Amino acid sequence: MPVDSTAVVLGVLALALAWPVPLILARAKWPAAAPVLALALWQSIALAGGISMIGSLLLAGLEPFGDDLASRVTGAAAALFTGPLPPDVSLLHTFFLSAAVLLAAHLVLNLALTSVRSRRQRHRHMELLRLLSSPLPDEPATRIIDHPAPAAYCLPGARSVTVLSEGMIELLSAEELEAVISHERAHLRQKHHLLLDAFRSWKRALPWFPIATRAQDAVALLVEMLADDTARRTSGDAVLADAIRIVDSTGSAGTALGAPKDPRTPEQRRTALLAREARLTDDRRTVGTGVRLLVVVAIVLLVVVPPVLVLTS
Known part of the structure; x- marks a missing residue:
């Protein structure tokens, strides 16, 4: 089956944000000197990782239904309610699409349940x-x-x-x-x-x-x-x-x-x-201007790039 290049890029990014990047950040020494910046980076890693993982699965699952995200979603909805499915739809496409929907629902429901549970406690x-x-x-x-x-x-x-x-x-x-x-x-x-x-x-x-x-x-x-x-x-x-x-x-x-x-x-x-x-x-440790600038750029890229890749694919 043809592989959507954007889905591959997002999948690689999701893997990087799921393992080596958090591991490196957790072992770094500079966050103690700039906790606000470090917290913003952790949040951007979590957000970008989730969007990349779900987006990769979603784009891979919708690949036979059109050339861009809007046409793919429209085509998949039409096929679901009126049929027929495109001839090149495979079981693997169904798996990817189901995994994207289930993962997104799982994460959102866990966030809601955790919030409710915490308030009750x-x-x-x-x-x-x-x-x-x-x-x-x-x-x-x-x-x-x-x-x-x-x-x-x-x-x-x-x-x-x-x-x-x-x-x-x-x-x-x-x-x-x-x-x-x-x-x-x-x-x-x-x-x-x-x-x-x-x-x-x-x-x-x-x-x-x-x-x-x-x-x-x-x-x-x-x-x-x-x-x-x-x-x-x-x-x-x-x-x-x-x-x-x-x-x-x-x-x-x-x-x-x-x-x-x-x-x-x-x-x-x-x-x-x-x-x-x-x-x-x-003695108070400080974070140099160069490091701060590099972290800010990383935060902006993590927040902007995955959604843009998903929406413009």
């Missing part, structure tokens, strides 16, 4: 907090739970709250506690839960796909670094680093200071806290 958690916590004096948006382990997290919702444990309050100084609160409120203001939900849905949609897990872990760490950058502006690097170091020394790295919520092992959670502490205590 946050709602149930909020109901429990109303029963088991009390507001911080003069800070109704901050609630205290009576638990000896140091813990701090934010809970998005119609009335978002920041949650602290008694253990955290007793462990940290007033300045360090203020840094923690500032960190958690940055998550709420910047809507990090929406970004994390998107990458969680990718992982749930493709649980057998190792890059989905790696991407989720990398994005979770980057949003923590982004919240750190907000807190350090008011509290200073030393105070925030001290708070991270103190909590890390208690062995509670998985529950405190907004440590990434999804890494799979305690070692990974502790490694994430150590990475955050290192970027606060070491």
Whole structure:
């Protein structure tokens, strides 16, 4: 059967964005110095990878129905409802087209289900907090739970709250506690839960796909670094680093200071806290203008090229 050249290009791009590119980015050192840029690149990789994968299958499946996407879609719809099928339609074309439709539906449904599930979990958690916590004096948006382990997290919702444990309050100084609160409120203001939900849905949609897990872990760490950058502006690097170091020394790295919520092992959670502490205590690393420009160009190309290839094929 003839092979659509655009479908081949998109397929190669999808493979590159599914394995070597995320692997290289996950191992790179520069994202810690530019978390906003790195997050934008991760999002563009995920978007371009999905469009390329679905677009490649779609174009390959529709190839016998016309010379461009519009005529192919029209021809396929006409053949579906009135027939007959073009003579060169094969079982492989049917497979490609079915795979494109099923994959697109699978990804969209997983995103919707993850969003709904997350909202329900946050709602149930909020109901429990109303029963088991009390507001911080003069800070109704901050609630205290009576638990000896140091813990701090934010809970998005119609009335978002920041949650602290008694253990955290007793462990940290007033300045360090203020840094923690500032960190958690940055998550709420910047809507990090929406970004994390998107990458969680990718992982749930493709649980057998190792890059989905790696991407989720990398994005979770980057949003923590982004919240750190907000807190350090008011509290200073030393105070925030001290708070991270103190909590890390208690062995509670998985529950405190907004440590990434999804890494799979305690070692990974502790490694994430150590990475955050290192970027606060070491000399600030910077990303050169050339690298920034290269990343911005890559983001633009990833967002623009796959849709253009699909729509103009």
